[in-house]
Amino acid sequence: MSEQGKKQEGQMGSYAPFYDIIMFLLTLGREQKLRQEEIRLAQLKPGDKVLEIGCGTGTLSLAAKTFIGTSAEMTGIDIAPEMLAAARKKAARKSAAVTFQEGSIAKIPFPDKRFDVVICSFMIFHMPEEVRLKGFTEIYRVLKSGGHLFIFDGDSKNPRYNADSLVPILKERSFTGVEADRYKFIYFKAFFIRANKA
Template sequence: MGDSSREVAPKTQGAVLKWQAPIYDLECALVGLRKKFRRETLRHAHLSPGEQILDVGCGTGVLTQWAAEKISSSGRAIGIDPSIPMIALARKKAARAHSQAEFKLGVVERLPFESGHFDGVLSSLMLHHLPAELKRQGLGEIHRVLKPGGRLLAVDFDRPGHPLWWLGVWPQLFMPALVAHIRGEIPNYLRAAGFRQVQAVGRWFSLLTFWEARK
């Protein structure tokens, strides 16, 4: 699994969650991102046994572990994150659960994998942590490591689907990392990265969108 205490945190211009690691799963549960949300994410991902899957911005590794179960021992699920505390916790949880999921320190703008390696990439609530240029670089890297015909399943903030949400999110229009989301521009970023089949396949609380994008 690796010893994160001897590893060096990679440099990135994106947000890195460190002190949140011990309470991250609780925070997700408190805002409604429980097991049902993870199951919905994997339902849209259409994982199959034997596939090579990458989870970018894996956090504590919950989704990566579930993906590993879906693809079985004949496949491989790898989660990357720039946060040493997150990766350390993900590895501990995987070891306790006897999960086949693997975890590495890494950043989306420099994915440490060869081109055309993965059948699928998962990105769950990661994109909004990246400023605009880093979104472009990161999505370009995701496109690079996917096999021809491979797909990205990304879930993140989108233009609110209910008027009441605007009361809470309009200040985000002044935050560089989130403005593209609130304006509904993420499909444009996906197409600019080289993805040719981009579609919204689901919504969550009228605020998050599940996008499928194919190479």
């Protein structure tokens, strides 16, 4: 149960003990390679202040921290306390200074203009639509001017679950330079979007 005392729709706490195994199987043992590809496509830079929303067990946040460097700030938020506990355990094992804290995309627990990059990996469709819509407004709020959002997810033929459904919404919410593309990892078809805050 979350600190707020109720389970929010889309939270995946019950997956926490198995999530890394699922990713190992889905990536045929190459999860770290996939994470490096996400970091490249997200156009992270050493020194960036980065927020991952829906960080799950923290694998991407930890890989991103290694890339952005010891003095750079990496934070992961999730609504599932079980996921956060697993992420904190991994960070402790690696002595990695990544902050994992509870929070929803719909109410990001940070002040305005705080981050250079916000990442949403395999999470943007794991929530009701009204949460996602609030989330984009929230992401815009916490990004610095000149910062950007990066979304990565499995591609789908269903137009409700692919980049086509997200691009117009991001444009409506004042994001600029919104670009979407497809990406294939081994057999796995994905899409990604980068969108800037001017």
